[in-house]
Amino acid sequence: MIIGEYIPLFIMVILGFIVGAMFMVLSEVLGARRKTFEKETTYESGMIPVGSARERFSIKFYMVAVSFIVFDIEVVFMYPWAVQLRELGVQGLVAMSTFIVILLAGLYYEIKKGGLKWD
Amino acid sequence: MDLQFILFFVFGTLAIASASATVLSKNPVVSAMALVFHFCTLACVYFTLNAQFVGALQVLVYAGAIMILVIFVIMLLNLGNEKAFAEKFNYRKGIAIMLGASFIIMLATSFLSKNYITNQMPASSLKNGTVEKIGLDLFTSYIYPFEAIALLLCVAVVGAIILAKKKISH
Amino acid sequence: MNTANITWMLAETGIKAFVIVNIILVMASAEVWLERKVCAWIQKRNGPNRVGPFGLLQPFADVVKLFMKEDIIPAAASKNFHRLAPLLSLMMAVAVYAVIPYANYVDVMGHRVYLGIAPNLNIGLLYILAMTTLGVYGITLAGWSSNNKYSLLGGLRSSAQMISYELSMGMALIGVVLVSGTLCLNGVIDKQVGWFWHWNVFCQPIAFIIFTVASFAETNRAPFDLPEAEPELVGGFNTEYSGMKFGMFFLAEYANMATASCFIAILFFGGWQLPFPQEMLGLKDGSVQLALAQFSSFFIKMLLFIFFFIWVRWTVPRFRYDQLMSLGWKILLPLSILNALFTAIAIIVFKL
Numbered sequence A: 001m002i003i004g005e006y007i008p009l010f011i012m013v014i015l016g017f018i019v020g021a022m023f024m025v026l027s028e029v030l031g032a033r034r035k036t037f038e039k040e041t042t043y044e045s046g047m048i049p050v051g052s053a054r055e056r057f058s059i060k061f062y063m064v065a066v067s068f069i070v071f072d073i074e075v076v077f078m079y080p081w082a083v084q085l086r087e088l089g090v091q092g093l094v095a096m097s098t099f100i101v102i103l104l105a106g107l108y109y110e111i112k113k114g115g116l117k118w119d
Numbered sequence B: 001m002d003l004q005f006i007l008f009f010v011f012g013t014l015a016i017a018s019a020s021a022t023v024l025s026k027n028p029v030v031s032a033m034a035l036v037f038h039f040c041t042l043a044c045v046y047f048t049l050n051a052q053f054v055g056a057l058q059v060l061v062y063a064g065a066i067m068i069l070v071i072f073v074i075m076l077l078n079l080g081n082e083k084a085f086a087e088k089f090n091y092r093k094g095i096a097i098m099l100g101a102s103f104i105i106m107l108a109t110s111f112l113s114k115n116y117i118t119n120q121m122p123a124s125s126l127k128n129g130t131v132e133k134i135g136l137d138l139f140t141s142y143i144y145p146f147e148a149i150a151l152l153l154c155v156a157v158v159g160a161i162i163l164a165k166k167k168i169s170h
Numbered sequence C: 001m002n003t004a005n006i007t008w009m010l011a012e013t014g015i016k017a018f019v020i021v022n023i024i025l026v027m028a029s030a031e032v033w034l035e036r037k038v039c040a041w042i043q044k045r046n047g048p049n050r051v052g053p054f055g056l057l058q059p060f061a062d063v064v065k066l067f068m069k070e071d072i073i074p075a076a077a078s079k080n081f082h083r084l085a086p087l088l089s090l091m092m093a094v095a096v097y098a099v100i101p102y103a104n105y106v107d108v109m110g111h112r113v114y115l116g117i118a119p120n121l122n123i124g125l126l127y128i129l130a131m132t133t134l135g136v137y138g139i140t141l142a143g144w145s146s147n148n149k150y151s152l153l154g155g156l157r158s159s160a161q162m163i164s165y166e167l168s169m170g171m172a173l174i175g176v177v178l179v180s181g182t183l184c185l186n187g188v189i190d191k192q193v194g195w196f197w198h199w200n201v202f203c204q205p206i207a208f209i210i211f212t213v214a215s216f217a218e219t220n221r222a223p224f225d226l227p228e229a230e231p232e233l234v235g236g237f238n239t240e241y242s243g244m245k246f247g248m249f250f251l252a253e254y255a256n257m258a259t260a261s262c263f264i265a266i267l268f269f270g271g272w273q274l275p276f277p278q279e280m281l282g283l284k285d286g287s288v289q290l291a292l293a294q295f296s297s298f299f300i301k302m303l304l305f306i307f308f309f310i311w312v313r314w315t316v317p318r319f320r321y322d323q324l325m326s327l328g329w330k331i332l333l334p335l336s337i338l339n340a341l342f343t344a345i346a347i348i349v350f351k352l
Helices: A005-031 A060-112 B003-024 B028-048 B052-077 B092-111 B124-128 B131-138 B141-163 C003-042 C058-068 C079-099 C126-146 C151-182 C185-190 C206-216 C245-268 C288-313 C319-348
Strands: C105-108 C111-114
Touching: A005 B028, A005 C003, A005 C058, A005 C079, A005 C245, A060 B052, A060 B131, A060 B141, A060 C151, A060 C319, B003 B028, B028 B052, B028 C079, B028 C126, B052 B131, B052 C126, B052 C151, B124 B131, C003 C058, C003 C079, C003 C111, C003 C245, C003 C288, C058 C245, C079 C126, C079 C245, C105 C288, C126 C151, C126 C185, C126 C245, C151 C185, C151 C206, C151 C245, C151 C319, C185 C245, C206 C245, C206 C319, C245 C288
Parallel strands: none
Antiparallel strands: C105 C111
């Protein structure tokens, strides 16, 4: 039965949650509390904060996120291939080479178009 | 009762609850985080169904990659303001409820008409869910769809660049 | 699976998980001490030397201090997400340890006890990658929820950097998977049995370098510690955190550093394998002595890499952000893809 192997993982994740929650609660309970207006304002190197931080930011971060999705899917496809390469033989190698070449072309295009340029 | 069976229902319930939270929450960041949690519980449901590789991918691709983009977009658009989402067209809601209800009825009738409800997993599922079996199938039987995915991903990159580099004329 | 088996498994996992979580927390504190000592040594200073012998109790004093500090949540922040972010970071940092094998196995009362929580998991490597991706949320949320410009920029930079280098990391792993033919961590280690020249580092040197560089970026440590570049971003994503919530990010960072060292040791340096065939010790499989020898071998490798992480931090200057991104996308990613491809070709051509 497969699920038996995964129960330890659930236990570990839950334990991580418990440790984190414990730290959090202890920190909020044990710490001193003297609230003042200045203390609770947003830190901006001693200046009075101007506007909100929730502003729009550069499109470059989206380009990174979109490219990440594309290449993450590529990596994910490579895992079953890498495990089974010896079984698949030359045919598997050719199939994956085609896949990689197409995606490398995409990466090359993106780099050439300056999609990943930061300046 | 089988442990696997019990866990399936526990995670299934969690998955439904978090999916509802995603839809019902007014705060977009709460929605997005509920969706991340939903994907994780869905992965656990896959584990209980012996589909280990698909479960891992669910976390890796959906919760890991796609939701990061969604969160970035929520931050970009500064969707903190709930009032902007006030429903204006109520007939849409009506249609959505009707379609949703008919979908549930369809699922329910198809399940109840045949004896699909069982807590026994087919023995072959143990083997079919592994990375090894998926690798073998993907690169022999499903080789053309696989190569098509490469093209699709390539088009996605090109499309993203064209959208990002588009000059907006004022 | 019957009730007796389930009870045994739950008890075994419970004990192991409890011990390992404690070790993680102590290790993280010990790393803080080590970091300060090594840094002092590199800069010709003494480092912490007041609390306990050689200042060894310094990190514990720090933890007590952090607990006693005021825990400020800024008025402008989204309070619940502000609380959730450090929790997520620490949780994911702890959860990764579930698949690490610390030694092979010990036979206790007729049961085979593997030293590790789930070291034989069929998808161990994917689990690691999944947990590191989820760790990004902690940092992104910390940046966003603080409602502070420095935090937001730091959080964004950090998450963009982490996802970029995760690709190269995953791609470098492909090389190792190709060589070992499995995603199970104990399986990867089993393939590196025998003399030390069977370790993966000798057949996958490029993957090793890429993986190490990506690990530095993944743990947000120098030379890739841009998210917390003090001159420009104050403290980065943790600017608005204080008390133990700040400490939790800190603990998570050091726990991640230990994890990264563990993975480098497992994937490229044979994990718990001894540098020579274990038959030479004359101990039988499953004996406590052999497990101890394997554990020390693993622990020494891990410590060496932790030392390497610290050494690099205090030696190498920080990258600029554009340099960092172009290194990740234009050099490491294509290089790791080519490495995977050439490894595959070599395996097919030479029938390895």
